Amino acid sequence: MRRHTVRGRSRSAPPGTPIAHRSVAFRGENRPEKKHKWHFAFLVGLERKQKWAYAFFVHPEKFADNPTGFLVPIAGTDQRWGAWSHVAFVPDPLPSETPELSAATFNVVANARAALAALDASARQLPNPALLRQPTLRQEAQSTSALEGTYAPLEEVLGVDADERPADAAMREVFNYVIAAEHAFDWIEDGRPLTIGMLESMQGILVDGTSADTRQAGRIRTSQVVIGSHRGAQVRDARFIPPPPGIDFEGRVRDCIDWVMQPNDAIDPLVRAGMAHYQFETLHPFNDGNGRIGRLLIVLQLHLSGVLSEPTLTVSPWFEARRAEYYDRLLAVSTNGDWDGWIRFFATGVGAAANATGRQLTDLIRMQHELKARVRTAGLRAENAVRLVDYALAQPIFTVRNVSQHLAVTMPRARTLVSQLVDADVLRQYDDSTYGRRFSAPDILAILLR
Numbered sequence: 001m002r003r004h005t006v007r008g009r010s011r012s013a014p015p016g017t018p019i020a021h022r023s024v025a026f027r028g029e030n031r032p033e034k035k036h037k038w039h040f041a042f043l044v045g046l047e048r049k050q051k052w053a054y055a056f057f058v059h060p061e062k063f064a065d066n067p068t069g070f071l072v073p074i075a076g077t078d079q080r081w082g083a084w085s086h087v088a089f090v091p092d093p094l095p096s097e098t099p100e101l102s103a104a105t106f107n108v109v110a111n112a113r114a115a116l117a118a119l120d121a122s123a124r125q126l127p128n129p130a131l132l133r134q135p136t137l138r139q140e141a142q143s144t145s146a147l148e149g150t151y152a153p154l155e156e157v158l159g160v161d162a163d164e165r166p167a168d169a170a171m172r173e174v175f176n177y178v179i180a181a182e183h184a185f186d187w188i189e190d191g192r193p194l195t196i197g198m199l200e201s202m203q204g205i206l207v208d209g210t211s212a213d214t215r216q217a218g219r220i221r222t223s224q225v226v227i228g229s230h231r232g233a234q235v236r237d238a239r240f241i242p243p244p245p246g247i248d249f250e251g252r253v254r255d256c257i258d259w260v261m262q263p264n265d266a267i268d269p270l271v272r273a274g275m276a277h278y279q280f281e282t283l284h285p286f287n288d289g290n291g292r293i294g295r296l297l298i299v300l301q302l303h304l305s306g307v308l309s310e311p312t313l314t315v316s317p318w319f320e321a322r323r324a325e326y327y328d329r330l331l332a333v334s335t336n337g338d339w340d341g342w343i344r345f346f347a348t349g350v351g352a353a354a355n356a357t358g359r360q361l362t363d364l365i366r367m368q369h370e371l372k373a374r375v376r377t378a379g380l381r382a383e384n385a386v387r388l389v390d391y392a393l394a395q396p397i398f399t400v401r402n403v404s405q406h407l408a409v410t411m412p413r414a415r416t417l418v419s420q421l422v423d424a425d426v427l428r429q430y431d432d433s434t435y436g437r438r439f440s441a442p443d444i445l446a447i448l449l450r
């Protein structure tokens with residue numbers, strides 16, 4: 001989304017000077033002082049605070065009765081607009097109990113849990129569930145990046161050779177997501193906990209080689225960011241201003257990750273994922289990529305809590321289609337403490353995503369059986385012919401060289417296998433790319449692209 005780092009020297013008031021509300025005790029370890037030395041230099045007088053109440057787009061009075069956080073003054077100097085001053089929202093640590101939710105919301109949560117359980121049951125039936133990880137991951141990469149404003153057609157994303165680094169900038173950014181997510185899945189499957197360091201390294205991978213690959217890449221941010229304002233706009237045009245950087249902020253990010261990792265049977269795992277997503281986005285730990293990492297965290301959390309045994313859930317298409325409401329619902333938790341509206345929206349989205357992913361999974365499995373039947377009908381007995389069908393499922397567009405590498409057969413053997421499957425109406429030539437002639441399984445591609 002259009003979110004920008006406030007350029008120039010930024011100063012923020014210390015955590016002990018909330019504008020209107022209570023302060024929250026700081027919990028969490030401190031990081032080395034040198035990173036933050038310029039953040040704590042400025043104390044703001046009452047006069048200036050009163051002026052803010054009338055002058056800015058983020059109206060402090062909107063947050064007046066909010067039970068989920070408090071406002072702090074921030075100020076700095078922008079190269080273009082000069083000195084600015086404003087208020088930022090600091091969310092309280094997440095509660096250890098379920099926020100007040102309506103019966104309607106609990107109902108939506110229950111339906112979404114049922115959809116997730118059905119998806120998980122289908123995934124568990126697969127002899128090799130990891131096979132479908134790549135196509136679903138690439139779909140998620142494409143739509144989560146589209147939400148961010150980086151667009152690459154899904155068909156091209158599905159066609160990227162995992163061993164090649166895409167030359168196109170948008171494609172590289174989309175593919176960075178695939179690498180970051182794979183890294184995260186491996187991390188969790190190795191039984192390692194989510195940590196700030198792990199999230200920092202994911203963010204570093206995500207922005208690698210993109211315009212956001214600055215000195216702050218792969219690190220919790222040390223500058224102020226604002227949400228909902230275009231590049232070059234004044235700070236007061238922002239819709240929402242996350243907390244200022246510094247030790248208190250880093251402690252809150254750490255608390256958020258600890259909260260995710262702490263077992264808590266008192267809150268439904270889906271509700272927990274929604275609460276953590278709000279907190280992560282509101283803290284906005286990084287200069288860029290918060291939305292993408294936050295949406296990946298949803299799937300990781302559902303995987304960690306055992307709701308999904310395979311992290312194959314594409315959540316972003318649903319959120320992308322409802323971007324304005326997505327942002328409004330997040331904002332409403334900060335302005336009005338509207339957990340109920342956010343959790344209902346979130347659970348509706350995850351439930352719909354689970355249904356859509358489940359339908360796709362069922363169709364892909366059905367097609368996998370059908371294509372294997374075509375292979376047998378064509379009299380192809382070689383084990384590798386069947387393995388090639390599985391490969392086409394995981395990587396729906398590929399070259400003969402890819403087949404040779406992935407099935408560990410010679411190039412001539414790979415060529416023969418591909419041509420046999422073309423004759424059996426399983427594969428078709430896709431195009432002639434710079435890397436050689438590409439093939440696809442059109443029936444699989446059609447399911448993934450619909």
Ligand SMILES: Nc1ncnc2c1ncn2[C@@H]1O[C@H](COP(=O)(O)OP(=O)(O)OP(=O)(O)O)[C@@H](O)[C@H]1O
Binds near residue numbers: 290
């Ligand atoms: N009012 C708000 N309060 C908290 N979070 C918000 C608000 N509005 C938007 N967001 C979150 O901020 C994200 C954008 O942050 P950022 O630009 O750092 O992430 P990104 O991954 O680069 O982009 P995107 O999320 O658009 O893909 C949104 O996706 C949404 O999750």
